[in-house]
Amino acid sequence: MAKFDKARKINNVLHRDLGYFFAALIIAYSISGIALNHMDNWNPDFVITKKEIALDRRYDNNDITPDRIEAFSALAGENGFRLYDFPSERQVKIYYRNATMQIDLASGKGTYEKVSRRPLFYQVNVLHRNSVEWWKWVSDLFALMLIAITVTGMFMLRGNNGLKGRGKWLLAAGTIPPLIAVIAQQF
Amino acid sequence: MPCNFNFFRCMQFLMLLLITACTSGENPAADGNPENEGTKKTAILLINHGSRSNEWKRQLLELERRVSSRVAAIEGIDTLATAFMEHAEPSIAASLRNLDRKGYTDIIVIPVFLSVGTHVFDDIPTIFGQKQNPTTIEQMKLDGIEHYIPLARTHLSRPLEFSELIGKNVLRRAQALSANPSEEGLVLVGYGSSGFQENWEHLFRNTGKQVCKEGGFGGYTTAWCGHVAHYSPDSTASAIRRILKKHERAIVIPLLVSFSEKFQIGIIGEGVNAVDDNEKRVRYKPDSILPDGELEAWIVKMAKTHAAAIQTGKTLQ
Numbered sequence: 067m068a069k070f071d072k073a074r075k076i077n078n079v080l081h082r083d084l085g086y087f088f089a090a091l092i093i094a095y096s097i098s099g100i101a102l103n104h105m106d107n108w109n110p111d112f113v114i115t116k117k118e119i120a121l122d123r124r125y126d127n128n129d130i131t132p133d134r135i136e137a138f139s140a141l142a143g144e145n146g147f148r149l150y151d152f153p154s155e156r157q158v159k160i161y162y163r164n165a166t167m168q169i170d171l172a173s174g175k176g177t178y179e180k181v182s183r184r185p186l187f188y189q190v191n192v193l194h195r196n197s198v199e200w201w202k203w204v205s206d207l208f209a210l211m212l213i214a215i216t217v218t219g220m221f222m223l224r225g226n227n228g229l230k231g232r233g234k235w236l237l238a239a240g241t242i243p244p245l246i247a248v249i250a251q252q253f
Numbered sequence: 254m255p256c257n258f259n260f261f262r263c264m265q266f267l268m269l270l271l272i273t274a275c276t277s278g279e280n281p282a283a284d285g286n287p288e289n290e291g292t293k294k295t296a297i298l299l300i301n302h303g304s305r306s307n308e309w310k311r312q313l314l315e316l317e318r319r320v321s322s323r324v325a326a327i328e329g330i331d332t333l334a335t336a337f338m339e340h341a342e343p344s345i346a347a348s349l350r351n352l353d354r355k356g357y358t359d360i361i362v363i364p365v366f367l368s369v370g371t372h373v374f375d376d377i378p379t380i381f382g383q384k385q386n387p388t389t390i391e392q393m394k395l396d397g398i399e400h401y402i403p404l405a406r407t408h409l410s411r412p413l414e415f416s417e418l419i420g421k422n423v424l425r426r427a428q429a430l431s432a433n434p435s436e437e438g439l440v441l442v443g444y445g446s447s448g449f450q451e452n453w454e455h456l457f458r459n460t461g462k463q464v465c466k467e468g469g470f471g472g473y474t475t476a477w478c479g480h481v482a483h484y485s486p487d488s489t490a491s492a493i494r495r496i497l498k499k500h501e502r503a504i505v506i507p508l509l510v511s512f513s514e515k516f517q518i519g520i521i522g523e524g525v526n527a528v529d530d531n532e533k534r535v536r537y538k539p540d541s542i543l544p545d546g547e548l549e550a551w552i553v554k555m556a557k558t559h560a561a562a563i564q565t566g567k568t569l570q
Contacts, residue, residue: 106483111395112388148385153374154452164387181388188395197395 074221081218084211091193091208098194101187111191113182117142119167121174127155130171135160142167142178295359295563296332296352296405297324297556300345300377302366303337306513310341312543313365313511316552319544323553329560331357338372338380339398345380346401353404361408361559363552365510367542368414368456370446381407408563410555413510414456418547420463423506428468430504430536437536438496439464439473442489442521443508445481457508471500478507478520489524497534505537512541 101110119141125134130150139147139160144167150160156172169176196202220229220237229237301313317335324333332355336348343351352360362381364373371389378384380393382402393400413419423441431437441457454475461473476492478484489505496503507521517539525537542548561567 112391114388151374151384153369153449159374161384161386166386166388179388181391183391192395195395197397199397 077218077221084215094190098190111188113184115180117178119176119178124174125171294331294357295329296357297361299335300364303339303341304513305340309511309513320549320552324556327557327560329564346399349401349403357405359563360405363410363555364412366412369452370449373412408559418551420460421547422542422545423460424464424468426506427504434469436501437504438471438500440492440496440503440505441508442476442478444479445477447481478516486520486524489521490527493528503535509541511543
């Protein structure tokens with residue numbers, strides 16, 4: 067019995083210390099997970115600020131000169147530009163340091179877009195996407211440690227609140243949502 | 254007579270000599286300085302999107318193999334290579350670096366992409382420094398796609414859209430699946446592009462009209478399987494249902510450059526399977542634009558056109 071008590075003590079210490087150590091990363095991955103789950107509905111990495119631009123009149127592709135591009139840029143509050151190019155016959159795209167402006171010359175309307183990193187989300191998404199090459203190995207270790215935290219968590223308590231008591235029912239209940247999702251996917 | 258020997262001058266000279274010797278060994282384009290017109294070395298780089306699918310990569314490498322002897326025979330072309338924008342190696346940056354190391358002075362970049370989209374218009378030119386699109390720069394940092402500005406001059410060619418081969422390719426594949434064209438309608442499934450959707454729809458409309466006219470098919474419609482359709486099979490399934498309301502059978506053609514299990518089987522295939530009575534009324538082969546002899550000929554033509562322009566010093570639009 068004393069042998070089991072000692073093992074349980076080690077188990078609980080492991081659960082506690084791994085929990086403390088990985089707390090920041092668990093929260094970071096959770097925030098990023100929610101953000102990336104909804105990437106079809108929003109941009110989790112960047113804030114794109116848009117501004118509608120209306121030119122004084124319609125233009126033709128041949129009317130476009132660097133001076134005219136400067137004048138268009140001034141409408142968006144830009145003093146200069148880096149480059150411009152034509153995505154199609156009736157469109158011109160102007161590039162700035164942190165922004166671009168795409169103008170439909172035929173309608174005289176355009177959109178100015180400024181890109182900036184979404185604070186906190188960008189940084190946690192960098193980790194979640196393994197954008198740093200070596201981070202995938204840390205990420206693998208983290209995944210293994212999450213398994214360790216989960217397994218040690220199941221054996222922390224004895225009696226009615228342990229795995230043999232309410233634990234087994236909650237464990238079984240927790241498998242139901244993923245099972246339903248997997249079965250639903252088959253149909 | 255005073256001694257004119259200046260120790261420090263001598264050391265400066267020796268240092269300069271040493272630095273020159275070292276840097277001339279390091280400079281990959283030392284033999285092929287773009288300013289040195291007498292030593293032109295030109296490479297062709299076939300660029301494609303890239304995929305985790307081995308079959309995607311195999312088809313693109315096979316394309317390189319099939320055109321290599323014809324491209325090598327073009328005057329002024331010294332080598333041919335393939336690079337992948339993402340999800341496969343070699344990357345564009347690695348390939349450009351390699352060509353720089355070998356002293357190439359000019360690199361003709363041929364995008365094996367269906368149409369103008371964000372990748373061809375912004376991403377690829379940003380990777381090799383022709384453009385600096387801020388969104389692309391930030392996104393590529395996140396995706397781990399490297400930038401590399403080559404010492405060699407780069408010449409970016411147009412994508413496949415600006416050739417007649419798409420229509421011919423679709424006609425050939427549709428006819429291979431057809432039993433009676435007048436009873437059948439076409440479903441053209443493409444990747445789509447959020448920023449250039451108008452261009453894509455225009456290309457698909459023209460292709461659909463051309464194939465219907467030349468092949469005698471009853472009609473056509475389009476569907477998307479990429480980001481614009483959230484990678485869902487629903488767009489394909491809806492398009493097939495639209496065709497089946499008017500025609501006896503639907504012929505589904507994926508307008509994707511190469512084959513990827515994710516798209517041809519996973520997304521488009523699932524869209525086909527979601528349609529009632531699909532076994533009798535839908536004809537679908539999970540293939541791609543490649544392999545295509547016309548596409549090979551188009552690459553050779555692009556290579557010839559750009560090589561001639563480089564030799565005569567002309568700039569192509």
